[in-house]
């Protein structure tokens with residue numbers, strides 16, 4: 362009921378909920394978490410305003426895991442041992458905490474515990490706010506006609522967010538196993554296509570880059586499924602990828618924004634925006650010096666505060682994503698703040714122009730122009746030096762590889778010349794695009810480490 366009311370309560374009602382829940386969380390954290398107790402000791406008694414609380418990072422919290430958690434039975438060692446057993450995916454540690462892990466693509470792998478209140482809030486947000494948007498009556502009817510089977514293409518084997526939630530649903534009602542199936546995002550594309558063709562899902566979920574690859578397979582006729590609803594999660598969905606997926610499947614595409622720290626941070630209203638669940642989360646877009654960023658401007662990172670989870674308080678946590686707060690009201694009429702999520706998958710490249718000047722190149726236009734070349738299945742661009750980019754290409758079966766490569770280099774060269782980067786070379790990679798071996802996510806544009 363409260364989720365329903367909060368959605369209609371306007372800015373004052375949301376601000377009141379945030380304030381009350383934040384005060385209770387801060388009070389709990391300083392009393393029950395040794396780490397937050399130390400961090401907040403200099404603030405004095407009472408309820409400090411949010412922007413006076415120190416920012417925390419994943420590395421900092423993980424380094425003192427046992428001092429971070431508020432339940433003394435929870436230990437890093439215990440949680441790690443629990444999470445290491447694949448049979449525990451979707452099960453609850455100590456009979457009460459769902460343990461999620463991150464891949465560590467951006468540094469330290471984290472262990473995130475979701476307590477019962479956090480899982481209850483997730484369920485309420487799903488049922489009351491998100492599902493009705495995703496499942497309009499027409500989509501629902503098409504899903505039912507299609508047999509109601511749901512395929513999810515996620516990283517598997519460890520308790521990552523996507524697979525854990527799905528397994529949890531199956532554990533809670535084993536008869537669901539017939540209709541819910543997880544496919545590995547690391548499987549070869551041809552294998553994945555064959556398995557999906559056999560399963561015939563009415564709903565499909567996966568990372569944006571996987572959905573884009575499957576869309577090309579569908580366009581080319583090797584994949585022939587008819588999902589009525591497609592959900593993106595775990596990677597930012599670009600407008601280009603969304604259009605590709607929509608046109609390939611003729612399905613409703615729904616975008617999601619979440620993290621292991623908070624499974625659903627924002628949802629897709631169907632009018633081009635993501636809305637923050639502002640009754641249960643605070644999201645502060647900030648610049649590299651962690652100062653607030655104005656609406657309409659992309660942030661360098663965001664500070665996340667999760668208002669539902671007590672066992673592992675997440676308060677002003679540097680999440681690393683870039684988001685843009687929408688300056689104008691969303692046409693859907695929702696009172697929840699609207700954001701665009703740029704994500705964190707791709708690096709901005711810094712290349713050397715003629716004369717040695719540093720030129721920053723945005724990652725998405727590069728991907729878009731390569732993907733527009735006929736025959737390209739997927740691409741990864743790796744900056745190996747200020748003067749060179751390695752091009753890792755996967756081409757569609759039947760395509761003339763040499764010809765596709767030639768066109769890709771030509772396109773990239775034109776783009777580089779336009780940016781004063783005529784001296785930057787593009788080389789062919791020895792391999793195709795490489796997904797992170799753990800998370801199965803694909804960083805399409807990156808700067809080679811070291």
Ligand SMILES: [Zn+2]
Pocket residue numbers: 630631632633634636691692693694695699
């Ligand atoms: Zn909206």
